[in-house]
Amino acid sequence: MGFSLRRWLLATLSRRELDVRQEEWKHLRFSYSQFGEDLVAMSLLPEPGGFYVDVGAYHPVTLSNTFHFYRRGWRGIVIDGNPDCLHTFARRRPRDVRVHAALSDREREAVFEVHPAGTTSQLQDTGGAVLQPSPAGGRQIRLRTRTLRAVLDEHLPGGTRVDFLSIDCEHEDLAVLKSNDWTRYRARVVSVEDWETEPERSEICRLLRGLGYALVATVGIGRIFRDERSGSPGQG
Numbered sequence: 001m002g003f004s005l006r007r008w009l010l011a012t013l014s015r016r017e018l019d020v021r022q023e024e025w026k027h028l029r030f031s032y033s034q035f036g037e038d039l040v041a042m043s044l045l046p047e048p049g050g051f052y053v054d055v056g057a058y059h060p061v062t063l064s065n066t067f068h069f070y071r072r073g074w075r076g077i078v079i080d081g082n083p084d085c086l087h088t089f090a091r092r093r094p095r096d097v098r099v100h101a102a103l104s105d106r107e108r109e110a111v112f113e114v115h116p117a118g119t120t121s122q123l124q125d126t127g128g129a130v131l132q133p134s135p136a137g138g139r140q141i142r143l144r145t146r147t148l149r150a151v152l153d154e155h156l157p158g159g160t161r162v163d164f165l166s167i168d169c170e171h172e173d174l175a176v177l178k179s180n181d182w183t184r185y186r187a188r189v190v191s192v193e194d195w196e197t198e199p200e201r202s203e204i205c206r207l208l209r210g211l212g213y214a215l216v217a218t219v220g221i222g223r224i225f226r227d228e229r230s231g232s233p234g235q236g
Helices: 007-019 035-043 067-071 082-094 148-155 171-179 203-210
Strands: 051-055 076-079 095-101 107-112 122-124 139-144 164-167 189-193 213-219 223-229
Touching: 007 203, 035 067, 035 164, 035 189, 035 213, 035 223, 051 148, 067 076, 076 082, 076 148, 082 095, 122 139, 164 171, 171 203, 189 203, 203 213, 203 223
Parallel strands: 051 076, 051 164, 076 095, 164 189
Antiparallel strands: 107 122, 107 139, 189 223, 213 223
16 A cells, blocks of 8 residues: 555544554444444455445445445445436446435335425435425425345346345335344344334344244344354354
């Protein structure tokens, strides 16, 4: 890579800000995720190369569960209902396949509401009703929902295994999980947002356990599952 004065200065200033010595710096691990989901997933998937699917990708770096993997040479499919997000991905993560879509358990006409902050943009069911005004600075995109199975049918390269599946879809997460073909597209590790505080009462936990996944960690409202049927991640 060669010496970079800019990188050296940034590292030096960062170490001073964090009050760590140079020999301690190499042991630090920084998370780009909201709750550190990427660090848990990386401990389960240490390989230098792999493939991810990021549903509700939002941003290539900020609050991203997959940016750490991209930096390590991975690539994948990023999916979001906000086309502006995907323009940013095109600039920052050109190896990724970008798909403009809002996913659900079935195809239907719907509205994707883009909120100004971006992090809470979500799918809205209209039921034929007149749309309510968006929050100030927001906008609404009419679209037809798709299933995860259909998107992977179209965009997953032939013979490619999904190593890491990340889903963050603002209360549509269970529907997205149900929309997958788990026989054909079985991810080794799954990270999903789950608002149910008790795993025993969680429909998401019940579904994934029934599919042969074990709950490995709960971090904030994120849950990380490991595929128990295909062997532990890292074994191939």
